Amino acid sequence: MSSVTKTIYNLFFRRSATIALSVVVGVFAYERLIDKTADYMFERRNQGKLWKHVQSQFKMPTDEEEESSE
Amino acid sequence: MTSTILCRTSRQNHQILVYVIRNSSSTSNQTSIRWKRLAYQIGGGLLTTGALGYAWAxxxxxxxxxxxxxxxxxxxxxxxxxxxxxxxxxxRGFEVYKQVCAACHSLRFVAYRHLVGVTHTEEEAKTLAAQDQIEDGPDDKGNMFKRPGKLTDYLPSPYPNDNAAKDGNAGALPPDLSLITLGRTDGCNYIFNLLTGYQDPPAGVKGEPNLHYNPYFSGGWIAMPKQLYDDQIEYSDGTKASESQLAKDVTEFLKWTAERDHDDRKRLAIKAILIFAPLAVLSYHWKRVKWATLKSRKIAFYRPKAKDE
Known part of the structure; x- marks a missing residue:
């Protein structure tokens, strides 16, 4: 365990340049992870209710319907 | 009593002045603090329960x-x-609005572009906009003119102003529906109940001219006549247009017009929870780390030794 910690320390934390770089990369990766996870959860919960899920059932009739109503 | 010396201060001649000691056994002072804390916790708990209970009642x-x-x-x-x-x-609610409500009610804060990706594709919304005549101007001669709508236009109002609207509806002003679900108490339930709540007045209640009985409207008499009937319109997805289906769909549409951020807000709530939950755990741990020495220390003062000793 301690050797792993040591390796991590030597690789990322020891020099300012590496820690700054790993913070920048880490923030980007974390943001993507949270974003994708949240979107997945939201769309999983609301399956069949969002516009991209129901769009197809309206597609063709719309144009005819709107034009005939005018 | 077992104690550990955590740190000490010294003067120039290296005589020890102050010891900070980690104390392992509790003293009478600590016990009273513990009771005090318990009293605060019980009091705070009672206060919170009381406030929540009052709010519930x-x-x-x-x-x-x-x-x-x-x-x-x-x-x-x-x-x-x-x-x-x-x-x-x-x-479907938009279709109900367009074919039923739009005859009298405006939707001033909704533009065709808002419909894109929510109720229509971009092409559909453009077609929809082009079918309406929007007032624009003034032109080179200073006159207003009509032109087909664009995505950036707001939905046209049925009346040019409130006075015209009142004049066309026996003195009653049909309210703008953009924010109506927020503008009424329990808005969504209110609109559904109102739209489906028309009935004959109870026996003995005298009718009013130009008003219609609806127990869900304040006072019971509303200027708007019953609007929704079974199979009144034809939905473009083939859903059967029963009266309650029409009312439910238009209510859901009006919920969207009032809170166009609704879905984004709830999506963002998940993200906020995912980010702030680990941060809350971390900040609690950090607080405990920082306070550990402060809470468990004891400061003892010693008289410095006299020089001549």
């Missing part, structure tokens, strides 16, 4: 002196903290 009020019927709460598809609007319903 207040929400259970019967409103016996009100002048309208109690609303029936419906199981809306967007009820939960993470539940989105049912966009199929919102789309």
């Amino acid at each position: 207040h929400s259970q009020a019967v409103h016996a002196s009100g002048n309208k019927a109690h609303l029936v709460s419906l199981p809306w598809s967007f009820q939960g903290p993470f539940d989105s609007l049912d966009h199929a319903s919102v789309r």
Whole structure:
């Protein structure tokens, strides 16, 4: 365990340049992870209710319907 | 009593002045602090319970002196903290608005571009906009003119102004529907109950000219006649247009017009929870780390030794 910690320390934390770089990369990766996870959860919960899920059932009739109503 | 010396201060001649000691056994002073803390916790708990209890009791009020019927709460598809609007319903609601409500009610704060990706594709929204005549101008001669709508236009109002609207509706002003679900108490349930609540007045209640009986409207008499009937319009997705289906769909559409951020807000709530939950755990741990020495230390003062000793 301690050797792993040591390796991590030597690789990322020891020099300012590496820690700054790993913070920048880490923030980007974390943001993507949270974003994708949240979107997945939201769309999983609301399956069949969002516009991209129901769009197809309206597609063709719309144009005819709107034009005939005018 | 076992104690550990954590740190000490010294003067120039290296005589020790102050010891900070980690104390393992409790003293009488610590015991009284513990009781005090317990008292605060119990008091705070009672206060919170009382406030919540009062709020709950207040929400259970019967409103016996009100002048309208109690609303029936419906199981809306967007009820939960993470539940989105049912966009199929919102789309059908737009069709109801366009074919029924739009004859009298404006929707001033909704533009065609807002419909894109919510109830229509971009092409559909453009077609829809082009079918309406929008007033624009002034032109080179200073006159206003009509032109086909664009995506950036707002939905046209049925009347040019409020006075014209009143004149066309026997003195009653049809309210703008953009924010109506927020503008009425329990807006969604109110609109559904109102739209489906028309009935004959109770025996003995005298009718009013130009007014219609609806127990869900304040006072019971509303200028708007019953609007929704079974199979009144034809939905573009083939759903059967029963009266309650029409009312439900248009309510869901009006919920969207009032809160266009609704789905984004709930999506963002999940993200906020995912980010802030680990941060809350970390900040609690950090607080405990920082306070550990402060809470478990004891400061002892010693008289410095006299020089001549």
